[in-house]
Amino acid sequence: MIVNSNSMARIAQINLFSSLEIILHHILEVPEFILFTSHHFTILLAAGLVVLYLACKRRVAIYLxxxxxxxxxxFYRMPHSMFLEYAYLDNQMDANSLAFQVKILEKSGFSEETCIPACMTLLPIGKSLSSAREEAESVIFSTVSDLLKKNNIDPKSIDILIINSSMVSPTPSLSAMVxxxxxxxxxxxxxxxxGMGCSAGILSISLAKDLLRVHRNSLAVIVSTELLNVNRYTGKEPSMLLTNCLFRTGGAAILLSSRDQDKKNAKYELQHLVRTNKAQDDxxxxxxxxxxxxxxxxxxxxSKDTVKVAGDALKANISSLGPLVLPFSEQFCYGIFMICRKMRIPCRLRFYMPDFKKAFDHFCIHAGGRAIxxxxxxxxxxxxxxxEASKMTLYRFGNTSSSSIWYELCYIETKGRMKRGHRVWQIAFGSGFKCNSAVWKCVHNVDPKKTTVWSNRIDSYPLEVPAAMNIDMN
Structure with missing residues (x-):
């Protein structure tokens, strides 16, 4: 009888399975072996599932x-003298209120170029919802349109839209307007x-990050701004007059992605995001x-306590951020200091602050004011x-609330200082009180020749900002 190779292979396979069946039958007759096998099989199965999960799970990168x-x-420009003149004519405020605002502006660190919306340059100043909508359209539409055109993005390809504006929240919403x-x-x-304050820009990044990691291969647009019109204070309380003096118009639109193919076109990759909320403290x-x-x-x-509160919030924030970004040498020194402090060993230092210059190449500190x-x-x-970027942003644009850290990053880029591999730390503070940090790593060298809000006069900066600028009211 002639048997081909396929038939022989089939016979061998049947014999193998028959032998295994006989061996397995004899093994399973032993109770101890059943327990042993079941126990170890469970462990091996669990270990296998963990390995499989880790192999399948891949961190989703978030690209800027x-x-x-x-x-x-x-024509939005508002020199100090004009600002005070409008304040006087509109509110008919007393001499003390006017003198207080003069004092604040002298120490503000603002130039004569900071801007307010056109609707606030009219007399009487029109505080209305319609004026606030006009302001929103001017800022938000302009930034979103520029962002989409620069990157050749079809609006219909945007999957996620987040807008933060703390003091104005109309119906329909600002996001619906866009x-x-x-x-x-x-x-x-x-x-x-x-209602999230000046730190809302990083809060929006945090929300976008979580959404992009759940909804993979998506695009997100974030708009950070603060609308000034309806929030102009018309009274005489000094602590409330501060907001009139410190805040100026501004906004930023940011394009984020969780698509792998966008890495080659990205400027930055999000490394860390740390949020600190101190609202439990009165x-x-x-x-x-x-x-x-x-x-x-x-x-x-x-409040006058704002600077102190901001300092305390910053310390809490960097205690969480430090272990994520600092080199081992700095973490070791900080650990030794804390051990000495716990054991009450005499130490010349009241507090050891790690050297964050070893962790970051650039800093974008919220331009909330010169004191901050x-x-x-x-x-x-x-x-x-x-x-430098924070001081120059405050000088030219004023406190633009949640968008100030983006003006600062734009300054660094336009100066030609951002290189591949550099890490930048964005720090923002907001009511509540909150301190939030975002850490970005530069993926590719940034071309400083691209047109930005700084391009037309970047060569004029940095410049020396006087400690106090005299305001001529004559």
Missing amino acids: LDFTCYQPPD VNKFRMRSNIMTFNLS QSYNCVFQDVDSEKKLGVSI IQGIKKNLQLRDEDV
């Missing part, structure tokens, strides 16, 4: 493709954040507070060049 900052028209203007998809995920909660004054006029008061920038510079032992 591009961002744009709002450039107000020249969807309507750019005719975005009906299934786009939209979010409108309000002093922190009340230091920036919206309320009515004794004359029932609505305003936002800024100087306080962080001192506490973190930074150099003048480390806070």
Whole structure:
């Protein structure tokens, strides 16, 4: 009888399975072996599932493709003397209130180029919802349009839209306004954040990060701004007059992606995001507070404790951020200091601040005011060049709230200082009180020749900002 090779292989396979069946039958007759096998089989199965899960699980990278900052028209410019003149004529305020605002502006670190919306340059100043919508359209539409055009993005390809504006939250929402203007998809995920203060920009990044990691291969647009019109304070309470003096118009639009193919076009990759909320503490909660004054006029008061509260929030934030970014040498020194402190061993240092210059190449500190920038510079032992972007942003654009850190990053890029592999730390503070940090790593060298809000006069910076600028009211 002739048997081909396939038949022989089939016979061998049958014999093998028959032998295994006989062996398995004899083994399973032993109870101890059944227990032993079941126990180890469970362990091996669990271990296998863990290995399989880890092999399948891959960290989803979040890329920053591009961002744009709002450039107000020249006729939005509001020199100090004009600002005070408008304040006097509009509010008919007393001499003390006017003198207080003069003092604040002298120490603000602002130039004569900071801007306010056109609707606030009219007399009487029109505080209305329609004026606020006009302001929102001017800032938001401009930045989103520039962002989409620069990157050749079809509005219908945007999957997630997040807008943060703390003090204005109309109906329909600002995000709905953008969807309507750019005719975005009906299934786009939209979010409108309000009441989150100047740190809302990083909060929006945090929300986008979580959404992009769940909804992979998606694009997200974030718009960070603060609308000034309806929040102008018309009373005489000094702590509430501060907001009129410190805040100026501005905004930024940011394009994020979780698509693998976008890495080759990305500017940055998100490394870390750390959020600190101190609202459980009464002093922190009340230091920036919206309320009515004794004359029932609505305003936002800024407490004298704000700088101290910001310092405490920063310390709590960097205690969480430090282990993620600092080199081992700095973490070791900090650990030794804490051990000495716990064991009450005499030490010349009251507090050891790690050297964050070893972890970051660039710093974007929220341009909330000169005192905030100087306080962080001192506490973190930074150099003048480390806070240059923050000081120049405050000088030229003023405090633009949550968008200020993007004007600062734009300054660094336009100066040609951002190189591949550099890491940048964005620090923002906000009411509540909150301190939030975002760490970005530069993926590719950034071309400084691309047109930005700084391009037309970047060669003029940095410049020396006087400690106090005299304001001529004659």
